[in-house]
Amino acid sequence: MSRFWSDLTRRLTPYVPGEQPRHQRLVKLNTNEAPYPPSPRVLAAVQATDGDSLRRYPDPESTELRQAMAEYHGLGADQVFVGNGSDEVLAHVFQGLLNQDQPLLFPDISYSFYPVWCDLYGVDAVQIPLREDFTVDVKAYQRPNGGIILPNPNAPTGMVLELGDIRRLLESNPDRVVVIDEAYIDFGGDSAVALINDYDNLLVVQTLSKSRALAGLRVGMAFGQAHLIEGLQRIKNSFNSYPLDAVAQRAVIASLADEDWFQSCRRKVIATRERLHSGLEALGFTVLPSAANFVLATPGPGRDAGAIFHALREQGIVVRYFNKPRISDYLRITVGTDEQCDALLEALPALLS
Numbered sequence: 001m002s003r004f005w006s007d008l009t010r011r012l013t014p015y016v017p018g019e020q021p022r023h024q025r026l027v028k029l030n031t032n033e034a035p036y037p038p039s040p041r042v043l044a045a046v047q048a049t050d051g052d053s054l055r056r057y058p059d060p061e062s063t064e065l066r067q068a069m070a071e072y073h074g075l076g077a078d079q080v081f082v083g084n085g086s087d088e089v090l091a092h093v094f095q096g097l098l099n100q101d102q103p104l105l106f107p108d109i110s111y112s113f114y115p116v117w118c119d120l121y122g123v124d125a126v127q128i129p130l131r132e133d134f135t136v137d138v139k140a141y142q143r144p145n146g147g148i149i150l151p152n153p154n155a156p157t158g159m160v161l162e163l164g165d166i167r168r169l170l171e172s173n174p175d176r177v178v179v180i181d182e183a184y185i186d187f188g189g190d191s192a193v194a195l196i197n198d199y200d201n202l203l204v205v206q207t208l209s210k211s212r213a214l215a216g217l218r219v220g221m222a223f224g225q226a227h228l229i230e231g232l233q234r235i236k237n238s239f240n241s242y243p244l245d246a247v248a249q250r251a252v253i254a255s256l257a258d259e260d261w262f263q264s265c266r267r268k269v270i271a272t273r274e275r276l277h278s279g280l281e282a283l284g285f286t287v288l289p290s291a292a293n294f295v296l297a298t299p300g301p302g303r304d305a306g307a308i309f310h311a312l313r314e315q316g317i318v319v320r321y322f323n324k325p326r327i328s329d330y331l332r333i334t335v336g337t338d339e340q341c342d343a344l345l346e347a348l349p350a351l352l353s
């Protein structure tokens with residue numbers, strides 16, 4: 001606390017990211033990073049960066065990159081917005097599109113950054129409870145609102161909503177923006193990008209951090225009709241007109257060009273997820289059906305998830321524990337390599353007994 005802080009600064013409760021430990025020997029299953037490196041073409045593009053491209057300001061519009069993303073998804077370049085990670089993109093979305101005269105709606109269990117942006121930008125919000133089984137109650141969103149935001153698959157449950165349900169949300173809120181945060185869509189479920197030309201109130205946010213193994217590069221994007229993208233550009237150009245650096249712009253173009261690498265990595269993660277799911281069940285855990293690169297699992301009655309989290313940490317295995325209502329009996333475990341997941345499954349029995 002400092003007497004120089006503004007009222008807003010005093011009031012904020014900033015988001016707390018998962019731990020990024022300094023020493024390397026940990027089995028790190030806590031922040032949903034990819035267990036495999038990005039395509040070698042990405043590394044080659046980074047290495048090919050020359051002095052001139054660093055000396056100059058980057059392309060403020062990320063023109064080539066947006067063109068490449070548009071082609072990849074069958075959209076127009078004016079339907080693509082890019083930013084430094086989807087967290088930055090989402091921050092602009094909260095400020096530019098979701099700050100309305102009625103409350104924003106999002107699930108009670110979802111990405112814990114949403115309430116932080118609500119505080120920062122003064123967005124009034126109502127959290128809609130997931131059902132007892134953690135599914136989204138689509139009908140509960142039929143109430144006056146200033147917009148809706150949902151991660152799909154949801155985080156940290158990993159559970160996915162079908163496109164039919166997303167259409168229902170869009171159709172029952174024709175005058176409000178519905179934002180689908182697809183950070184994990186490449187690991188399961190159908191992307192709402194396919195609906196963009198049908199709905200002028202749909203914005204889809206994605207990231208290269210998880211399925212494309214580029215969390216360190218900080219690139220995220222939003223897809224939507226041109227009028228929504230233009231709104232985001234107005235915010236961006238009032239905040240930082242050069243959001244993506246020159247290295248990131250080339251590296252992402254290289255990533256999009258290596259479809260085989262991308263497909264093979266995501267298939268490996270999906271296969272390991274199923275192994276991890278059954279391995280945990282064999283130890284007595286209840287595991288939510290995940291369409292993401294993590295699972296949310298509870299060790300069951302009489303077992304203390306928080307204590308297991310700490311005991312794993314002592315053995316160098318880091319997972320995520322949220323001491324929050326409804327999920328305080330659960331651990332969120334990122335899908336690592338087969339070896340990393342085996343290390344976890346081998347460490348657990350001693351901690352459970």
Ligand SMILES: *Cc1c(COP(=O)(O)O)cnc(C)c1O
Binds near residue numbers: 084088151155219
């Ligand atoms: C990881 C995550 C993000 C943010 O990803 P970036 O690294 O900022 O692109 C956004 N939404 C959800 C639901 C996430 O899990």
